[in-house]
Amino acid sequence: MKGMDLLIYAIQLLLYPGISFALAAGLFSEWFTRKLYARFQNRRGPTYTGPFGILQPLADFLKLMLKEDIATRVSGDKAVLFMLSLSLGALCLVMLFTPLAVRGLAFPYDAVLVVYLLIIPSLVFALVGYASYNPFGIYGSSRVVVLLLGYEPAFLLSIFMPMFATPGGFGFSVMEAASGAWRLWSGPTAIPMAIALATALISLQCKLMEKPFDIPHAEVEIVGGPFTEYSGPKLAYIGLLHDFELVVGGVLITYLLLGGAAPFQGPLGALAVLIKFLAVVSVVTLIKAVFGRFRIDQASNMLWRYVILIALADLILAAYVIPKLA
Amino acid sequence: MTTTDLIIGPQHPALHEPERFVLKLDGEYVVDVVPRIGYVHRGIEKAAELRSYIQDVYLIERICGICNVSHSLVYVQTVEALQGFEIPPRAAYLRTVVHELNRIHSHLLLLGVVGELFGFDTLFMYLWRDRELVMDVVESITGNRLISAFNVLGGVARDVGPSQISEAKRAMEYLRGRMKFYKKVFAEDPTVEKRSKGVGILKPSSALSLCAVGPVIRGSGIKTDLRADDPYAAYGEIPFNVITYDTNDSWARFMVRVDEVFESIGIIEYALDHLPDGPIRARFPRRVREGEAVGRVEAPRGELINHIISKGGDKPYRFKCRTPTLANILAACEMIRGGQIADVPVSLSSIDPCFSCEDRLAIIDVSKGERYSARIRDLMAKYGASR
Numbered sequence: 031m032k033g034m035d036l037l038i039y040a041i042q043l044l045l046y047p048g049i050s051f052a053l054a055a056g057l058f059s060e061w062f063t064r065k066l067y068a069r070f071q072n073r074r075g076p077t078y079t080g081p082f083g084i085l086q087p088l089a090d091f092l093k094l095m096l097k098e099d100i101a102t103r104v105s106g107d108k109a110v111l112f113m114l115s116l117s118l119g120a121l122c123l124v125m126l127f128t129p130l131a132v133r134g135l136a137f138p139y140d141a142v143l144v145v146y147l148l149i150i151p152s153l154v155f156a157l158v159g160y161a162s163y164n165p166f167g168i169y170g171s172s173r174v175v176v177l178l179l180g181y182e183p184a185f186l187l188s189i190f191m192p193m194f195a196t197p198g199g200f201g202f203s204v205m206e207a208a209s210g211a212w213r214l215w216s217g218p219t220a221i222p223m224a225i226a227l228a229t230a231l232i233s234l235q236c237k238l239m240e241k242p243f244d245i246p247h248a249e250v251e252i253v254g255g256p257f258t259e260y261s262g263p264k265l266a267y268i269g270l271l272h273d274f275e276l277v278v279g280g281v282l283i284t285y286l287l288l289g290g291a292a293p294f295q296g297p298l299g300a301l302a303v304l305i306k307f308l309a310v311v312s313v314v315t316l317i318k319a320v321f322g323r324f325r326i327d328q329a330s331n332m333l334w335r336y337v338i339l340i341a342l343a344d345l346i347l348a349a350y351v352i353p354k355l356a
Numbered sequence: 357m358t359t360t361d362l363i364i365g366p367q368h369p370a371l372h373e374p375e376r377f378v379l380k381l382d383g384e385y386v387v388d389v390v391p392r393i394g395y396v397h398r399g400i401e402k403a404a405e406l407r408s409y410i411q412d413v414y415l416i417e418r419i420c421g422i423c424n425v426s427h428s429l430v431y432v433q434t435v436e437a438l439q440g441f442e443i444p445p446r447a448a449y450l451r452t453v454v455h456e457l458n459r460i461h462s463h464l465l466l467l468g469v470v471g472e473l474f475g476f477d478t479l480f481m482y483l484w485r486d487r488e489l490v491m492d493v494v495e496s497i498t499g500n501r502l503i504s505a506f507n508v509l510g511g512v513a514r515d516v517g518p519s520q521i522s523e524a525k526r527a528m529e530y531l532r533g534r535m536k537f538y539k540k541v542f543a544e545d546p547t548v549e550k551r552s553k554g555v556g557i558l559k560p561s562s563a564l565s566l567c568a569v570g571p572v573i574r575g576s577g578i579k580t581d582l583r584a585d586d587p588y589a590a591y592g593e594i595p596f597n598v599i600t601y602d603t604n605d606s607w608a609r610f611m612v613r614v615d616e617v618f619e620s621i622g623i624i625e626y627a628l629d630h631l632p633d634g635p636i637r638a639r640f641p642r643r644v645r646e647g648e649a650v651g652r653v654e655a656p657r658g659e660l661i662n663h664i665i666s667k668g669g670d671k672p673y674r675f676k677c678r679t680p681t682l683a684n685i686l687a688a689c690e691m692i693r694g695g696q697i698a699d700v701p702v703s704l705s706s707i708d709p710c711f712s713c714e715d716r717l718a719i720i721d722v723s724k725g726e727r728y729s730a731r732i733r734d735l736m737a738k739y740g741a742s743r
Contacts, residue, residue: 169362169697251701321475322471322547322548323547326696327696
């Protein structure tokens with residue numbers, strides 16, 4: 031790799047589609063979710079800061095950033111900051127593998143790397159709780175781990191499905207799969223695509239720890255769960271990490287399962303990406319509004335007994351059964 | 357077996373009042389629970405002995421903000437019983453109407469909070485929005501949304517006119533439609549079913565031996581309601597059903613409250629239709645004769661008892677109040693044992709807790725690994741704070 035290439039990738043990481051873009055998109059998605067969630071509940075949502083309250087998430091973020099950074103004597107303070115920045119970076123890097131990037135990264139089997147990068151934030155959510163050395167934090171973290179064992183395989187199987195179904199061999203590259211995803215919606219592969227979309231949305235809901243899977247930070251049971259001890263900048267980073275996960279998860283589903291810009295191109299294609307992304311966010315918000323919280327045993331039961339098995343069967347259907355029939 | 361302690365309260369998001377429960381946990385399961393009550397002791401009973409009977413009406417209805425009407429009602433009834441005083445029939449009917457409006461608002465409030473404890477925020481928002489309707493009716497009848505001193509010694513404070521009656525009846529009709537929807541939600545919604553069915557079991561035998569009261573004991577299938585068993589105000593003349601469910605779980609206790617709202621709407625409509633004419637209060641003497649009386653009413657949370665001793669004069673010699681939550685707290689601990697952490701807020705809320713001393717502060721020195729408790733006086737002496 032030449033020096034020029036490195037510079038291009040560094041700029042992409044810092045500006046678009048990396049940190050700056052992900053920050054803007056994350057805060058926008060948070061505003062969109064809050065506004066929509068409020069409308070579902072017969073409330074108005076953010077109205078004060080900026081037009082339609084659009085700057086409220088930014089104001090919340092800045093307020094937390096400017097607060098005093100408090101750490102208890104027993105908590106692993108530096109380690110927490112390191113873990114949080116590592117996972118923010120990991121998610122920014124994932125953005126480079128998607129077609130959003132101006133000059134993206136693509137090589138055979140890069141999807142495996144993407145999956146590894148996606149697991150980092152989930153692990154970090156668990157580790158920050160353990161590092162806080164608080165009973166509520168430890169209980170929250172153990173709940174994160176229990177859920178993680180359920181939804182990570184399900185999410186992985188769901189986003190791998192188009193790669194298995196792409197005709198002409200297993201590229202296992204996110205870029206390649208994204209370019210072929212729209213074609214899978216025509217013909218018999220539309221059935222496994224629809225199933226994969228459903229399982230991906232459920233596991234994304236769980237990954238984001240939104241209702242009905244907000245069990246790790248169920249405030250009426252274990253206060254803030256893993257985040258109980260955190261305030262100020264660290265809490266801002268935790269909130270940001272959640273927003274980044276929403277953006278990255280939404281973008282991956284938009285490209286891999288909904289076909290991204292297709293069937294349009296150019297500016298119309300960008301609009302299609304935006305609409306598909308907002309549709310994913312809306313579905314997440316709708317599920318959040320119509321469900322209460324499950325109990326940890328009910329949630330893991332559901333993930334293991336249904337979601338993972340359905341996602342696995344779907345993968346087999348797409349990779350082996352449908353090509354045989356055709 | 358080693359257990360972990362997890363402390364709920366006194367400052368905890370699940371409880372909106374200070375109360376402490378130490379849970380002994382084995383993983384996610386609760387092995388035992390130790391309650392600690394008394395954080396909001398305000399000395400109201402002693403304060404009542406220092407004030408006149410009339411001033412006490414305003415003091416005692418402030419014991420609880422939510423069921424304030426029950427508190428003032430049981431107090432005025434007890435004092436009237438002490439004096440052997442009969443109130444005009446119109447006053448008895450109006451007391452019943454406001455008492456039932458208070459019950460509806462209290463039940464809707466609790467059901468909304470339950471939604472929040474399930475993590476079902478949407479249900480919470482909807483229920484509390486419709487609860488505002490009841491608050492408007494209460495305001496139009498009594499003059500204030502919540503604490504209004506409507507019940508006074510010898511009758512009620514304000515009369516209602518035809519326009520208020522028709523407004524209240526219109527509101528009740530609308531509320532009945534909304535409640536049908538909420539009943540469907542509580543009966544059929546998967547989240548409610550998952551989180552409350554079979555959770556916090558209280559067997560009828562335990563309910564009786566632990567002296568549970570109100571919707572808690574009715575949720576265990578035992579038919580007891582003071583409004584029917586020992587009628588006061590105008591309840592003897594108004595037809596209504598005592599609701600019971602026999603699944604013994606948190607769901608049963610919520611459904612009892614949902615159905616009781618329908619009964620309360622019926623009672624209010626009947627009372628407003630059959631409102632007798634006549635005065636709304638009679639002159640009550642300032643001095644109450646010597647004696648002792650016990651009064652009780654069915655508050656939204658259960659049986660509420662007042663005990664007053666008078667030695668003559670214009671102040672009570674002794675005033676004692678037993679609130680329903682105190683009677684239900686042992687039953688709540690029974691429900692929590694054997695469940696999961698996630699069930700604790702649900703079970704606790706199913707008794708509709710309303711927690712109303714000198715406390716010690718525990719200091720833990722991490723570097724030395726020591727733990728000791730200190731009184732506020734010691735801390736002031738150590739850190740030189742002036743009083």
